[in-house]
Amino acid sequence: MTSPTPVPFSEPPYLSGLPSPYYTESHRRWQKKCRAFIEENLLQHAMEWEREETVPDHVFTTFAKANMLIPALPAPLPVEWLKKVGVDDILGQPVEEWDYFYNCIYTDEMLRSGLAGPSGSLTTGIAFGVPPIIKFGNRQLQERFLPELLTGCKRSCIAITEPDAGSDVANIKTTAVKSADGKKYIINGTKKWITNGIWTDWSSMAVRTGGPGAGGLSMLVVPLKGYPGVTMRRLKVQGQISAGTTFIELDEVEVPVENLIGEEGMGMSFNHERLTIAIGATRQARVALGAAFEYCLKREAFGKTLMEQPVVRHRLSKCGALLESQWAWVEQFVYQMTRLSKAEADVELGGLTAAAKAHAGIVLNECAQCAVLLFGGNGYTRSGKGEIAERLYREVPGNKIPGGSEDVMLDLAIRQLVKNYKNKTKMLDRPRGSSKL
Template identity: 70%
Template sequence: MAYNSPNPIPFSEPPYIRGLPSPYITPAHRRFQQACRKFATENLIQHALEWEREGTVPEHVFHTFCKHNMLLPNMPAPLPVDWLKRLGINDILGVKVEDWDYIYTGIYCDEMARSGLSGPSGSLNAGFAFGIAPIYKFGSTQLQERFLPELLTGKKRGCIAITEPEAGSDVANITTTAVKSADGQHYILNGSKKWITNGIWSDYATMAVRTGGPGAAGLSVLVVPLKGHPGVSMRRLKVSGQITGGTTYIELDDVKVPVSNIIGKEGDGMRIIMTNFNHERLVISVGVTRQARVALSAAFSYCLKREAFGKTLMDQPVVRHRLAKAGAELESMWAWVEQILYQLVHLSKEEGDRQLGGLTALAKAKSAMVLNECAQTAVLLFGGNGFTKTGQGELVEAILRDVPGARIPGGSEDVLLDLSIRQLVKLYQAEEKKLSQSAKI
């Protein structure tokens, strides 16, 4: 199997893989891309559609990825180098952990989505991508010592648990309560979490709870034991796409959690959650853009060989028009994502959050729109085959069912469109204030 030969079908690969010059990709990045493609193809991509049909990725796949440090790239860059080296983890497929940057993250997320399906990779990565970072960024030394060694090495699995039946994008209205016990040693949790990716097989959840009054100021984040813990019940939810992702409903009935499991301080919850969202939205944008690439290139290939009315579909002007419109959206989206990844490499964490938080929210929303355009185009051009869960159109049919999973999680589309403009207005007002003050001097 050739892992490093670029696919000649138009729209099938990012420009740098097709051999075009890139201002972002170094020879080291390219070496990692080639190694990552080989590893992901052998251990995930070639089986992804089969596992999606079956509904579950075998557990051994998670352990294989952990053995080779290949879930660590899901975490925000830079990586927690001190912790990784303490655990004997020095590199990821030859890239030193201290050299890891967001360009590597983008390459990894792009390669992991090459099956065109978000479920198989999502079955592995949610804990690493979203659940671990709050512990090492905001947790006490003692909390880190208790949880990071097993979570970073995959001996225990985690997830992020924020969304509830009545509170998704509206994080400030979370109702799961965490009330201190009479002796002050435990929080007693009551409530439920819904649509939690990977929850069903997670040992722990990094969970948003209400420790105080109403609104954002009353939120905190706890590390909550799940599997086998008294008072916790979990069941998988049947969803239309991302079938292998392990989407879970979690019920909490007088669940005792040590007070020492708090991340940061009481009332820090909204700040921790919002900081985490920027990374979540960025990696979703990368993966979703690759899904769009898979759908559109599959349609392009099909149109070159499928005949109708005495000629191939590609000979029909209306078909070329559809492919062109979707292709322009796709390549524009990829250029924007690469730009954001590069900017994050060269900005401080604080400045990156300030300058790019709103734009990252907008990019996530736009990437899902692009996926919708490319997936709809592919299904229409495949015709009846695109409406069938088997045969030539099976993959594009599955990708189209994944579209809501891109448009809703991580902040639903309309919420993010609004958020992005509000953030940009804040930036404008801050810069305008600076200009007016400097003019007075």
Template identity: 70%
Template structure:
């Protein structure tokens, strides 16, 4: 969950600490430690299967949901009795959130939304009881979007099937079809038309969590290669004694250490900025960090596989870990906003911040 945690809710549910840390003391530094440790195996499996749905699907209810909505869903979701996920992406609209086509039209009696459409590549969907879903309640474009909490498992009109993906195989990637699904109007998160703002704010946390995990995966891959190069011999000496090998490790290592320093910097800033200032100042940088983490993971994973040679091309044996990490790379570079989209988005958001700050300086100089 984004920090700070919903302390009142957690204490009400009997959750007073997390591994000895008081819930009121939990900040983004602890979030960073947690996400880093969850990826220490080098694989996306633990975090992808256990965390993703909760981390991204519950937050909008906490931040933007009415008291009635929170009372309805948070007791079971925050304690893990029920599972939740986020459902935004569609077959024809992924990073292009403003053009999603899943509709939610009010019933004749005004008591329900009737939801029709499809959602694709939904992490944890197959296991989830509920999803926080982006739907179109109004006209075209971003202004017509809203967010609903939609029941999934065993709910009339909902059909789900597991998708086979190349990496993150334990993430439960799901295709969801919605055929006249009745959802109470009270399940709306915020107000009609608030969807784009809710979704984009939620993305900041998602992208930061992805960047942390990806950077740890990159470290595991490079660490495995480093260890292998110390013992593997070729041409009468270890790989580590070959200048070309040391050069490869140095280039990838420089990218890795730079990336981790940046992640820690963002985590530190988030502990000292208000939520509003954090979103405003760091939204673009977080998008950029997520994009860069995928590039760094790709560099480190490819370096590791190449240095393992044939073992790095094999799904079993000495190189099985780095081979699996390399397959996870697209799952970092595409979900949560694809790389090219985020590179563009980051600069556009930074331009807005720059212009706003420039305007403040101009006004203060006149005073």
């Protein structure tokens, strides 16, 4: 059970008794219901399932029946489609009243174990694989796929990354060529590091339908599990093991041209994925720092507790400042998402979201490293008191790399800010030959 007095840094300020301008009474009521559901059906078994490297199938079914996969979708929710498939509310919260703070609460609660694998095994597919169909798919595409995806009868994933194209999405080589009769796309290529891929029925896949560069990329709904020409195998990765990281080979895979998402050459957006990673990584940093703080109150060395050592307090303080600053930035982003249209958010927040995602990885690295050092030998051991610190330190790269690697994200942030600034200041440009000050 949660202590009535949280360990410092172990909970967001709004859950530690401090006032917040962001969370309404409705948000707070739903957070309590959300926490109770996730604790019962996920968190109490998360470490066990991560050790076993898989989450039992019945857990996905439990979440699907309770509509608790839907919160992984970006707000506002696809109300028309949800109503059509019989989803009116999520733990009592009407879907039409859903805003991005519910998404934030959900993501934060799902990561309270500190482990991204168990939660990622359930939500990554619907969080990132289904939105392209909702936002850009035409009516026939939505009617064919959304009913079973939204109700959890079928599973999805986002299949972008390849052996030679990670953050460099424009270098994707998997091809989709139309058949002679124009009725099918013939797909050939490989996808690598695809989370949830091994369980996926229908993926939203980036393919090359045109020439080189980003302008030649399109998105298709591509069947995976048991489909002719598709071969899949799980990859052994450093962290987030139970999330089902997958290598996919596509050999003359045929899909109808009606499976095109949007239009050819339309490309894709990663803002929801990056903000979700930023929220989750910040909670993981909180778990690491909270565990270290609690340990330092009890562990004795040199005749006193670790917390009585100035150097220990200094480490905790530096990491705490980073953590709470990052969380304040995350909440600011979420608030802005509730006030801007999607078109405005894509322009104004695209670059900054990349920076926030990158910085979340930096903060997690600092907090996880701090936890390992303060746990000492226990933090270097894959069992016992410091197991959570050891595992969290191995999960750091799983936040720094996916969704765009750290250095690429930091560079993208500045390039986007420069682009926006130039677009907004064009009116200040003087025509050639004009006088200068």
